[in-house]
Amino acid sequence: MTTTFTLNGKQVSVDADGNSPLLWVIRDTLDLKGTKFGCGKAACGACTIHVDGKAVRSCSYAVKFAAGKEVTTIEGLSTEENMHPVQQAWMEEIVPQCGYCQPGFMMATAAMLKEIPNPTDEDIDNNIVNVCRCATYYRMRKAIHRAAELQNATTK
Amino acid sequence: MKHLLTSLFILAFMGVCVAFTEVSPFGESNRSSEANLDEAPFDIMMKVLTHKRCVNCHPSGNRPRQGEDSHIHNFNVQRGADDHGLAGLQCSTCHQSENNDFSGVPGAPHWGLAPVEMAWAGKTRVEIATQMMDPARNGGKNLDEIVKHLTEDELVGWAWNPGIDHEGKPREPVPVAKDEFTAAVKAWAAAGAVIPEQ
Ligand code: FES
Numbered sequence: 001m002t003t004t005f006t007l008n009g010k011q012v013s014v015d016a017d018g019n020s021p022l023l024w025v026i027r028d029t030l031d032l033k034g035t036k037f038g039c040g041k042a043a044c045g046a047c048t049i050h051v052d053g054k055a056v057r058s059c060s061y062a063v064k065f066a067a068g069k070e071v072t073t074i075e076g077l078s079t080e081e082n083m084h085p086v087q088q089a090w091m092e093e094i095v096p097q098c099g100y101c102q103p104g105f106m107m108a109t110a111a112m113l114k115e116i117p118n119p120t121d122e123d124i125d126n127n128i129v130n131v132c133r134c135a136t137y138y139r140m141r142k143a144i145h146r147a148a149e150l151q152n153a154t155t156k
Numbered sequence: 157m158k159h160l161l162t163s164l165f166i167l168a169f170m171g172v173c174v175a176f177t178e179v180s181p182f183g184e185s186n187r188s189s190e191a192n193l194d195e196a197p198f199d200i201m202m203k204v205l206t207h208k209r210c211v212n213c214h215p216s217g218n219r220p221r222q223g224e225d226s227h228i229h230n231f232n233v234q235r236g237a238d239d240h241g242l243a244g245l246q247c248s249t250c251h252q253s254e255n256n257d258f259s260g261v262p263g264a265p266h267w268g269l270a271p272v273e274m275a276w277a278g279k280t281r282v283e284i285a286t287q288m289m290d291p292a293r294n295g296g297k298n299l300d301e302i303v304k305h306l307t308e309d310e311l312v313g314w315a316w317n318p319g320i321d322h323e324g325k326p327r328e329p330v331p332v333a334k335d336e337f338t339a340a341v342k343a344w345a346a347a348g349a350v351i352p353e354q
C-alpha cells in the first residue's frame with residue numbers, strides 16, 4: 001500500500017505494508033539512519049520521532065497511521081539556518097557517550113519543551129522516560145534545562 | 157428405520173433448542189456456554205467489569221496498571237490533566253488506535269484512562285455498579301448511555317480483542333463472550349438495573 005506523508009518538510013510516498021513500523025520505513029526505505037532501533041517494543045525511546053509535533057515511538061507506530069501527517073526525525077529538527085535549542089544545548093553540555101540513545105532523547109525533549117517550556121526536575125523525570133545504557137542522565141538533565149533557556153530566549 | 161432415527165434426532169435437537177431458549181433469561185439463545193445458564197445478568201456483566209482488562213485502566217489514583225498481574229504501568233506513566241498522559245508523555249506516544257503486533261503494544265480508539273471519579277480498582281462489584289449508575293461519577297450518563305458505553309464503545313470492545321504482549325503471548329480477554337455480555341447488560345438494564353446487596 002502507498003502511504004503519503006510529510007517527512008522533515010518534504011512530501012514522501014512509500015510503498016510498504018501499512019502495518020510496517022514507521023521506524024523501519026524511515027530507516028530502511030527512506031534511508032534516514034538518525035532514528036535508532038533499540039527495543040522494538042516501545043520501551044526504550046531510541047526510535048522517538050514527532051508526528052504532528054508530538055513524540056511518538058516509531059517502532060510501535062504503523063506506517064499507515066502517518067498518512068497525511070507531518071513526521072519529523074532528528075534529521076529535520078533543525079532548520080537550514082538555525083540549530084534547534086535542544087541540539088545546541090546538547091553540544092554545550094557534551095551530553096552523548098556512545099550516542100545511540102541520543103536522537104530519541106532529543107526528540108522527546110523537543111516535544112516536551114513545546115508543552116512545558118520551563119520544566120522542573122520532576123517534569124523531566126516524569127516526561128522523559130527514555131533509556132540510556134551509558135547513563136548520561138545527569139548531563140541530559142542539565143542540557144534539558146539549558147535547552148529550555150535557549151528556547152525561551154529565542155521565543156521572547 | 158433410517159427415517160425414524162433422523163426424525164428422532166431432529167425432535168431431540170428441537171427439544172434441546174426449546175429447553176435452551178426457555179432457561180435463557182435473555183429471551184434469545186445467544187449464550188456461549190451451558191455453564192453460564194444459571195447466572196444472573198448482573199453476575200455476567202460484573203465478571204467483565206471486574207476483569208483486569210477493564211480495571212487496569214480504571215485505576216484508583218493516577219497510575220495506570222498493566223499486564224496480567226496488574227502491575228503499575230512501566231516507565232512512570234501517569235494520568236495527566238486529561239486522562240491521556242502527561243504533556244510530554246501521552247498515551248499516544250506508544251498506544252495507537254489498534255493493537256500493534258510488532259511491538260506488542262495494545263491500542264484502541266481514544267486509548268486512555270477512565271477519569272479518576274470512575275476508579276474501580278480495589279472496589280467490590282456492588283461498589284463499582286453503584287458508582288457506574290451515579291451520574292456524578294459516571295460522566296453524567298443515563299442508563300441508556302451506560303448501556304451504549306458498555307456494549308458499543310470501541311475502547312471497551314478492546315477487552316475482547318486485547319492483542320499480544322511484548323513477548324508475543326496473547327493477553328487474556330475478559331471471561332465472557334461479547335454477545336453474551338451485551339445480552340446480559342441489556343437484560344440487566346431492562347429489568348431496572350437492580351444492583352444486588354452483595
Ligand atoms: S526501539 Fe522504539 S522504543 Fe525502543
Ligand code: FES
Nearest residue numbers: 099101132133134
Ligand atoms: S549515550 Fe550510550 S546509550 Fe545513551
